[in-house]
Amino acid sequence: MTHPHVLDQLPLWVEGDLTAPELEAVERHLAACPACREAADQLRQSQAWLREALASPFGAEDRARLRASVMARLAAPPPAPRRFLVPSALLAAAAVLVVAVLTWNRPQGKPAPLPTAGTGPEFTSRATAGATDIPAPAPPLPPRVRLARAAHAQAQLQVRQRPDGTALPRREPARLEFQTADPTIRIIWLAQATPLPDPNPTLEETP
Amino acid sequence: MCPATEAVLMEGELSSLPDAPVSGPDQAIRRLRAGDREAFADLMGLTEARVLALAWRILGDRHLAEDAAQETYLRAFRSLDHFRLGEPFEAWLIRIAVNVCRDLSRKRGQQPVALASLDGLEAGATAPGAEEAVLLDQRRALVRQALATLPQGERVALVLRDLEGLTSEEAARILGLRPATVRSQVASARAKVQAHCARRLAAPKGGRP
Numbered sequence: 001m002t003h004p005h006v007l008d009q010l011p012l013w014v015e016g017d018l019t020a021p022e023l024e025a026v027e028r029h030l031a032a033c034p035a036c037r038e039a040a041d042q043l044r045q046s047q048a049w050l051r052e053a054l055a056s057p058f059g060a061e062d063r064a065r066l067r068a069s070v071m072a073r074l075a076a077p078p079p080a081p082r083r084f085l086v087p088s089a090l091l092a093a094a095a096v097l098v099v100a101v102l103t104w105n106r107p108q109g110k111p112a113p114l115p116t117a118g119t120g121p122e123f124t125s126r127a128t129a130g131a132t133d134i135p136a137p138a139p140p141l142p143p144r145v146r147l148a149r150a151a152h153a154q155a156q157l158q159v160r161q162r163p164d165g166t167a168l169p170r171r172e173p174a175r176l177e178f179q180t181a182d183p184t185i186r187i188i189w190l191a192q193a194t195p196l197p198d199p200n201p202t203l204e205e206t207p
Numbered sequence: 208m209c210p211a212t213e214a215v216l217m218e219g220e221l222s223s224l225p226d227a228p229v230s231g232p233d234q235a236i237r238r239l240r241a242g243d244r245e246a247f248a249d250l251m252g253l254t255e256a257r258v259l260a261l262a263w264r265i266l267g268d269r270h271l272a273e274d275a276a277q278e279t280y281l282r283a284f285r286s287l288d289h290f291r292l293g294e295p296f297e298a299w300l301i302r303i304a305v306n307v308c309r310d311l312s313r314k315r316g317q318q319p320v321a322l323a324s325l326d327g328l329e330a331g332a333t334a335p336g337a338e339e340a341v342l343l344d345q346r347r348a349l350v351r352q353a354l355a356t357l358p359q360g361e362r363v364a365l366v367l368r369d370l371e372g373l374t375s376e377e378a379a380r381i382l383g384l385r386p387a388t389v390r391s392q393v394a395s396a397r398a399k400v401q402a403h404c405a406r407r408l409a410a411p412k413g414g415r416p
Contacts, residue, residue, distance in 0.1 A: 010398075011393070011394035011395070011397040011398045011401075012390060012394050014397060015368070015369060015393075015397070017375060017390050017393070017394070042401060042405065043397065043398075043401050046350075046397075046400055046401035046404050046405075047369065047397065047401075049346055049347075049349075049350050049404065050350055050354070050365075050369065050370070050400055051369070051370065052346075052347065052350075053346065053347035053348075053349075053350035053351055053354075054264050054350070054351070054354070054366075054370055056256065056259065056260035056263065057263065057269060058256065058259040058260065058263070058272075062259065062273070063252075063255045063256055063259065065273075066251070066255055066259065066273060066276055066277060066280075067248055067251045067252065067255060069277055070247075070251060070277055070280045070281065070284075071245075071247070071248055073277070073281060074244065074247065074281075074284060075244075
C-alpha cells in the first residue's frame, strides 16, 4: 500500500527539490516501504525517458543554417520605410469631393433659393407667381438629392463682441451650407477643433 | 542517495547557467559594439544549440523551433544595447527565447496532440531484431505526447528545470515567477508525465494513480 503524503513529495524528491529534512524523511520512508519505493522508481524512470525523448534533434548542419540565415537577415539593408499613405488618400478624397460638388451643381444651373419661413409647396408657388397665376407643378425630384451651395453665411451669433463693442479675436468655425432640392431641408456643416460658440453669449463668458 | 545525481545527462549543452563561461559572450559583445558585426556569428555559435533545443522542447515542432530560434537572435541583436556586460548572457537569451516561443504558441493556438505515432503501442507484433528500436521510438513518442498535453506554464517550467538544467530559482527569474511556484509547476508536470506513461505503457506496473 502506498502512502499519499510520500507520493505527493516524490515529484520534488526525484530531482532533489526537497529541503534536507524533507529529503531525509522521504528516504527513510522509502527504505521501509516497498510500494512507495516502486512508485519512486517509476518516477525516476519516466524522468529518464523524458530526457531521452527530448534530446535535441538538431545537428551542426542545422545550426550552421540558422547562423547563415540570421546573419543574412542582419546584413540585408533595412526595409524601405513605408510610404506615408494618408496624404495621398486625403488628396484623392478631396479630388473626389470637388468633382462630386461640381457635377452636382452643373445640371441644376441656378442654385435653389434659400428657403424662408414656409413649407415647400408655398415656396414653389411664390417663386412662380410672377410668371403665371397658375401654380406651376412642383419640379420632379431627381434621382439624387440636388445640392446647391448657399452663401458662405457668417451667422450673427458668430460675431462676438466685448462690452465695449470691439470684436473678440476668436477663430470662427468653418461653415458651409447646402440647400437641397427640398426647400425644407438645408445642410449646414460646421467644423471647429474647439467647442462651438454659444449662440446666446452672456457677459459672464467674456473676459 | 541523491536522485539528481543519478539522472541521465543527455548532452553537454545542459550544463547549468552558473557553470557556463561568461567571458565568451562578453568578448563577442564587446567586438560587436566596436562595429564587428561578424562577432554576432561567434555569439550565436556559443548559444545556438541550446536555443534551438529549448525552442523545440517548448514548441514540439522542428520547423517552428527554427523560426523561433531565428526570431530570438534577431530580437537579441536589436536589444543588445540594453544588455549589461557581466550578466549571464545565456539567461538573457533564454528569456528572449521563451518569450518568442510563447508568442508563437499564442499565434498558433492550441494544437491537437498527434496520436498517429502511438497507434502501435499495444500491438507488439514486430520483428525480433527491430523490437527494441520500435519500442524506443514508441516511448519517445509517448513522452513527447505527454509533454504536449501539459499546460504551457508547466511545460515551460519543466523544460527549463529538468531539460535545460536550471535551478528553480534561475527558472523563476526567467519566467518572472516565485521559485515556489516553479517548484509546484514542475512537480505537477513530472507527476503528469509519469502518469501518462504509466497509463499507456504496459511495462510499468502500479505507479501513481
